Amino acid sequence: LKLNPSKTELLIIPGDSSPGQDLQITLHDSLLSLSATARNLGVTMDNELSFFPHVANVARSCRFLLYNIRRIRQFLSIQAAQMLVQLKKGTHPHLLYYCNALLGGCPASLINKLQLVQNAAARVLTRSRKYDHITPILSSLHWLPVKFRIDYKLLLLTYKALNGLAPIYLSSLLTRYNPPRSLRSQNSWLLVVPR
Numbered sequence: 001l002k003l004n005p006s007k008t009e010l011l012i013i014p015g016d017s018s019p020g021q022d023l024q025i026t027l028h029d030s031l032l033s034l035s036a037t038a039r040n041l042g043v044t045m046d047n048e049l050s051f052f053p054h055v056a057n058v059a060r061s062c063r064f065l066l067y068n069i070r071r072i073r074q075f076l077s078i079q080a081a082q083m084l085v086q087l088k089k090g091t092h093p094h095l096l097y098y099c100n101a102l103l104g105g106c107p108a109s110l111i112n113k114l115q116l117v118q119n120a121a122a123r124v125l126t127r128s129r130k131y132d133h134i135t136p137i138l139s140s141l142h143w144l145p146v147k148f149r150i151d152y153k154l155l156l157l158t159y160k161a162l163n164g165l166a167p168i169y170l171s172s173l174l175t176r177y178n179p180p181r182s183l184r185s186q187n188s189w190l191l192v193v194p195r
Contacts, residue, residue, distance in 0.1 A: 005030035011038040013047055043099050051103055055110050062095055062117045070124050081125050082141070096121075100146070101153040114146045162189070 010025060010032040025032045037046045037053045044054040073081055122137045160166040161174050177190035
């Protein structure tokens with residue numbers, strides 16, 4: 001791993017005993033500037049972990065791609081258009097479904113921005129009108145709504161962590177609840193809530 005001082009960003013996520021805003025760190029004789037947001041593996045994080053900048057970037061990128069696809073949509077079959085949308089999803093890691101498990105605790109207003117993008121993509125593919133009901137369209141494409149997809153990813157990650165299919169650093173974060181006495185709920189896969 002080689003650090004590039006010109007691309008390195010310093011992001012402070014404040015806590016109870018966080019250092020002040022006057023923190024200065026040097027890396028290879030270069031002073032790192034304090035940043036309000038930082039990108040890591042295609043995810044834009046802010047100092048409040050609200051993920052608002054990430055969702056805004058994803059929505060903007062997806063709308064731009066959908067605009068370009070919409071311009072040539074009349075020349076494409078539904079299969080070709082669907083392949084194009086899914087190819088764009090796959091080759092651009094910052095798009096709609098990448099790392100969406102991080103958005104698990106985000107407010108509904110933030111998730112709704114991504115849902116609007118998914119709805120627009122479904123309408124472009126199926127050539128539906130703006131006011132057509134979206135649920136049957138998403139169902140015909142076999143797409144889960146964004147909120148359910150986030151929940152699915154979190155549940156899948158939890159299942160893998162509990163059954164030894166995830167890396168150790170994730171599995172070690174989860175502890176099964178073992179009641180002190182025999183209860184009906186002891187076989188219901190409850191987890192200990194961290195305090």
